[in-house]
Amino acid sequence: MSGAERIILIVDKHLIHMHTLMQQLNLSDTFIKERCMSRRASDEELVAGRDVTLPSDAELNMSTGPVHVSDHVLRSQLSAAFSPHHENFRSIYLDLCDRVKRVLRTEQDLLIMHGSIRVGLDIVLANMIGPGAKILALSNGYWGSYIADNARAHGADVIVYESNPWHPIDAEEVDRILSQHPDIDMVTAVHIETSTGIKNAIREIGGVVAKYNAIFFVDTACSAGAIAVNTDDWKIDISVTGTQKTFGSLPGLSIITMSEKAWATYERAPGTGRPGHLNLRYLFDANLQEIVRPAYTQPTSLIVAFNAAIEEIEREGIDNWFHLHADAGALLLKSLREKGFELIADEHRNISGTGDDADFSCTVFAVKVPDGLDETAFRNELRRAFGIFVIGNVGALAGLSFRIGLMSSVQMNPRNILATVAALSETRDKLCRDKGKRGL
Structure with a gap:
């Protein structure tokens, strides 16, 4: 089974949960109705890459850039x-x-x-x-x-x-x-x-x-x-x-x-x-x-x-485009925390008792590597098993966290957000089980 097919199964498995999250966050109707694909893709569509955000022969790039661009943008340069x-x-x-x-x-x-x-x-x-x-x-x-x-x-x-x-x-x-x-x-x-x-x-x-x-x-x-x-x-x-x-x-x-x-x-x-x-x-x-x-x-x-x-932004309307990004960021942050993940800043801010989520952007999320796991091995397994690419961090935070980007229309699609969080969770659980079996 390809990474794309595994992602489709994960998304369908958690689809009801995604709608519950959206309702809790009071996200806009545009984000829920127009951005969320509500049905499972057929095998033919998986092969052709239609009606699914992730084609079967490509990775889902959820990094902070260069980002996963839409087919419209990709095709335009081929003129x-x-x-x-x-x-x-x-x-x-x-x-x-x-x-x-x-x-x-x-x-x-x-x-x-x-x-x-x-x-x-x-x-x-x-x-x-x-x-x-x-x-x-x-x-x-x-x-x-x-x-x-x-x-x-x-x-x-x-x-x-x-x-x-x-x-x-x-x-x-x-x-x-x-x-x-x-x-x-x-x-x-x-x-x-x-x-x-x-x-x-x-x-x-x-x-x-x-x-x-x-x-x-x-x-x-x-x-x-x-x-x-x-x-x-x-x-x-x-x-x-x-x-x-x-x-x-x-x-x-x-x-x-x-x-x-x-x-x-x-x-x-x-x-x-x-x-x-x-x-x-x-x-x-x-x-x-x-x-x-x-x-x-x-x-x-x-x-x-x-x-x-720019045409994609204008088609949505500039102000609405900004609202869609904010909705996507809220969904990702809530989904990460519900699956037990923390942002790298969370523990430091909790110690000081200051700051709130308004201080975080809706485009870049620096996520703490789960305790006891190697950052590079974690990202490599995520990529191998699910075809999802996230990027490591830089400077003093390298090895301690990885980063998820919500920048392009592909990245902020709710199905891709949910697929990424679900794949992160399953990758963490697998690596922790493997570590336990080795007695580490």
């Missing part, structure tokens, strides 16, 4: 390749930029360019800072520290605010630090710390930073496209995200927004990465202005795939 110089492509690209702006709720300049999220982060830092620049890097996890390290590599004088990793960063503490260092040029933050799943209070922090001369640079990799990111209202001056996570598209594109305040700083900044191809002003102007020659050979197939992913 005939065409030149980025073609007027039709220019029209698609510029229209796509405007539509992504609506998702990000911004009127700022927006650039979609080749390269992963890390490429976008590094290009921004290379252009905006240099030797002598003063940076306040807010960190409550691996990725906040990653940005701080990169800023140092460009010669900046970096102050790192190391916050409690199990809680959101305190905006009042940011205000206190900035009042003591009014010459800070840039404040950096991560909206959702992917190593823990903690969601930082970007709106509150942005309001604080706006009182000072510093610009506010935010990594929105695991939020933009799935959670309402009010770029302009939250006073975000620069944001960087990508297509392979919460936008539910393929890897290879980064998205950068720049405010007028950011451009003013750019004109004064001694950036280290300005020559030629990495010059931010050149990249924005060459891609967004009506010119004959773009800045580089754009990956047209990835642009078309991203366009298809």
Whole structure:
């Protein structure tokens, strides 16, 4: 029996339980009726991959990215390749930029360019800072520290605010630090710390930073496209995200927004990465202005795939899309806990007696490895037995937890959520039984 067939059996076995969970959580009718498949697929459909989210010859990718994309997105990139110089492509690209702006709720300049999220982060830092620049890097996890390290590599004088990793960063503490260092040029933050799943209070922090001369640079990799990111209202001056996570598209594109305040700083900044191809002003102007020659050979197939992913969001309605993600996150969290799993942050927050589930994102879940089990062996068995892939963690949390992503339309399908939790439970029980038999 294939992994896909085992998943179908698990889902059917627990289908009544899933509906009970949904009713307890008071999830939206759209999420229950339109997203939940209520019948078992036939053998023919399993073979053909129709009416089941997981084709029989593929894994279910429940990682934090690159994510499992829909067939619509996957097929779109297979359309005939065409030149980025073609007027039709220019029209698609510029229209796509405007539509992504609506998702990000911004009127700022927006650039979609080749390269992963890390490429976008590094290009921004290379252009905006240099030797002598003063940076306040807010960190409550691996990725906040990653940005701080990169800023140092460009010669900046970096102050790192190391916050409690199990809680959101305190905006009042940011205000206190900035009042003591009014010459800070840039404040950096991560909206959702992917190593823990903690969601930082970007709106509150942005309001604080706006009182000072510093610009506010935010990594929105695991939020933009799935959670309402009010770029302009939250006073975000620069944001960087990508297509392979919460936008539910393929890897290879980064998205950068720049405010007028950011451009003013750019004109004064001694950036280290300005020559030629990495010059931010050149990249924005060459891609967004009506010119004959773009800045580089754009990956047209990835642009078309991203366009298809935006179509999926628009088809649901942007606000409803965000609500669907919230519903999916609530279902996964409740299902995990009912099966005896904990988030890696739970035990630390329980000890302190502070915090609630509102601090967690609905897109990334860092789950504690069951006691006594090896993290790599656990994930490998899950993949071998059920064809479900989840990703390990990074930094100090590597080996202690694994991460589940709810980002694309495939990942947040209730059947896939339930299948994943049920498979996690059966994998844990099997490995514990095997361990007992070996007398370990």
